[in-house]
Amino acid sequence: MTSKRMTFGQATLDAMEFAMLEDQNVIAIGEDISWGGNFGQFRGLVEKFGSTRIIDMPISEALIVSAALGAAVTGLKVVASMSFVEFTLGAMDEIVNQASKFRYMFGGQVSVPIVIRASDGIRGSSGPQHSSSLENLFCHIPGLKVVAPSNANDAKGLLRTAIRDPDPVIYLEHKRITGVRSDVEDGDFSIPLGVARIARQGSSVSVITYSDMVNNALAAAQELEKYDIDVEVIDLRSLVPLDYACIEESALRTRNVVVAHESWKFCGFGSEIVAHLAEKFGGNLNIRLARVGAKSAPIPFSPILESQVVPGVAELVQSIGKILGIELPTIRGV
């Protein structure tokens, strides 16, 4: 199998192209997409597929999602670009009350093949309204699938699947890795939703994570090799559907689980996984559980404040040390 190094953003472009070549009914709508979008994730598509398929939208978030829905239930498959994930909040009624409920409340009459693409996470001083990770809001809603890739190859394979999927998929692309290069398989391929990836095998502790936090976890694992701590990193890739089997298997093997994400720890996705493991195994098996997530504040602008709120490698290392009962020196954040 041959591969090429490309950025996360370029990898999603690859997936878009294969999807649009395969199916004439795939269109994309969103702000600025004929100019390439905020992070170049749509660059060149309008030249290849024309402005009837790559449609620039006004800054009208509610319309972007509801128009995607209306088009999807009348025969199209729509990729709706929302730019920053905070902008989906202007379309929350359309996402939560309409798109997620259409199949169910209309008795299974109709599929809703839309992909809502949104950039999330911190990138360095993007400020309180352009730095959030809001996956929990979407995971909470029945009827939405939620995908959060950590690298370019997964970005391509998961987007390919998301566009083919008959249900609404929230596709979260972390801003800090949109421009990061890694190896991407050539040609057309897809990665199923709901199948986690063991990003690094280990035996001491399982770090269960997704999106850019996977990269922090891998860095932490490397750091901890110095102390003979063998960290397993599970990259969930999709949060809904969720690969429970992979999580449980890893947890039972290492008996130490740290769930980590950039979004707020309080009522965060990590709480769901920890609660699941506690309910399923807590009474009978000795599994230690911990969560790493942002502190409960909006994400501030000033770099020194931002790093106070959002966890990075240092916090992961500390959390792993604590769960294993090993005193570790504080390391500088990456």
Place this chain on the structure above:
Amino acid sequence: MTQLAIPLEDIGREYALAHLRMMVKIRAFETRVGVLFLDGQLPGFIHSCAGQEAIAVGVCSSLLLTDFVTSTHRGHGHSIAKGISLNSIFAELFGKVTGACRGRGGSMHVADFSIGMLGANGIVGGGYGIAVGAALSCKYRKTSDVVVCFFGDGALNKGTFHESLNFAGLHKLPVIFVCENNGYAQFTDMRRTTANENIASRAETYGMHGDTLDGNDLLEVIGAMRIAIVRARSGLGPTLLDMKSYRFSGHYVGDAEVYRSKSEVDLMKQKDPIERFKVKLFDSGWLDLATFDALQSQVDHEIGLAEEFARDSEFPLPSDALRDVFSEDILHDI
């Protein structure tokens, strides 16, 4: 205003009687449903469209089966006029498995995609963007289908109105925005909430044509729709139609109606769209009392059969509650 009305002779006797019959059918349905609801036999709540039948019937009779409509919480008339089977809508209101949505939607969420009925909607202003997306899809797929977006005057001041009409006007989409203007947003008189009562004048802002008409005059509704449909099908863009009407019942069946006087209601009931059309038919000699009585009793019989079907139908299986959340079974493992 009156120049929009077409002469009765234009539609011929048979077609005219079919219109009358449809209006009478909707009135009889709403009347019976109201009785059943007040008697505690129907769950949930009911928003009756009695008094507004000329709009549903005149608009939908102008459409083809392949055309689309988005509807509202007051949507029984739209569904029936677009061609849903009475069995299917009646059973839905009873929460039966034979209902249009297998009992999962109820009165406010009746949909039948096989006849282009893209759903009643419990969210005021929820249909605009869906209609625009469907129209975008019609244009993209190069069909000659058109979309009607029904909404009430209560939805006039939603942000989605602006977002959707702007885009529809910009792209000259084949969509007709039909305001069923009954003068009340739930309990509040439109004059207390809306800066500019000339709703049709808003059309100019969005580069589309707007008209105000008497929504209780069936021939005016049909006349306005004829023009709007030609405009939409020939790519000349959308139309905004402000159809003045009045709802005979409160916001919901059982509403104490403290916000409007009985004398106002009595006065407005004298403009009953069905009675007015009947007078025209009597005057033209196309209808006599015996023919009307026969028509009424046929309709009552039909409604009775549908009610019987609904009563005799099964409730959904309890396990149906978790069906169709997604296209596949994704149950959270907790």
